[in-house]
Amino acid sequence: MALRLDDKKLVVEEVAAIAADAHSAIAAEYRGLTVIELTELRRVARESGVYLRVVKNTLAQRAVEGTEFECMKEGMKGPLIFAFSMEDPGSAPRVINDFAKEHDKLVTKLVSIGGQLYDASELKRLAMLPTRDQAISMLMALMKAPVEKFVRTLAEPHAKLTRTVAAIKDQKEAA
Numbered sequence: 001m002a003l004r005l006d007d008k009k010l011v012v013e014e015v016a017a018i019a020a021d022a023h024s025a026i027a028a029e030y031r032g033l034t035v036i037e038l039t040e041l042r043r044v045a046r047e048s049g050v051y052l053r054v055v056k057n058t059l060a061q062r063a064v065e066g067t068e069f070e071c072m073k074e075g076m077k078g079p080l081i082f083a084f085s086m087e088d089p090g091s092a093p094r095v096i097n098d099f100a101k102e103h104d105k106l107v108t109k110l111v112s113i114g115g116q117l118y119d120a121s122e123l124k125r126l127a128m129l130p131t132r133d134q135a136i137s138m139l140m141a142l143m144k145a146p147v148e149k150f151v152r153t154l155a156e157p158h159a160k161l162t163r164t165v166a167a168i169k170d171q172k173e174a175a
């Protein structure tokens with residue numbers, strides 16, 4: 001069913017609003033996937049906080065104008081499904097990468113983060129980016145390490161003295 005002009009404008013506005021707030025974008029060719037497989041992909045994306053949408057390429061090109069994903073315009077050819085990461089930059093690459101492992105018909109065409117277009121082979125590397133919670137825990141561990149080392153250093157002379165006294169006590173009891 002063909003879209004009317006008003007409907008096309010609504011689609012462009014919706015995708016443009018999402019693209020303006022997104023951290024990363026993936027465009028993948030979905031030719032050959034069944035409706036059931038696409039529904040499963042949409043369910044997984046929804047659970048992961050990824051906005052997933054099939055949009056005509058001309059409408060998608062208009063939607064990404066003025067956003068950091070404008071670099072994707074030239075590569076928008078063929079039937080593409082667009083995935084935008086809304087929570088962290090690695091969520092869309094993780095969803096597409098994991099789904100593509102099981103369904104070889106989903107082929108990544110465009111990958112963009114921070115206004116730069118990357119090769120589709122970079123998808124796996126981007127999928128390994130930590131989630132927001134993982135990144136925070138890594139940062140906290142890094143910040144906590146010097147304090148822990150300092151406390152261990154302060155406590156070591158007392159612990160060494162205690163071990164020495166215990167060793168002398170054991171030696172005298174044995175004799």
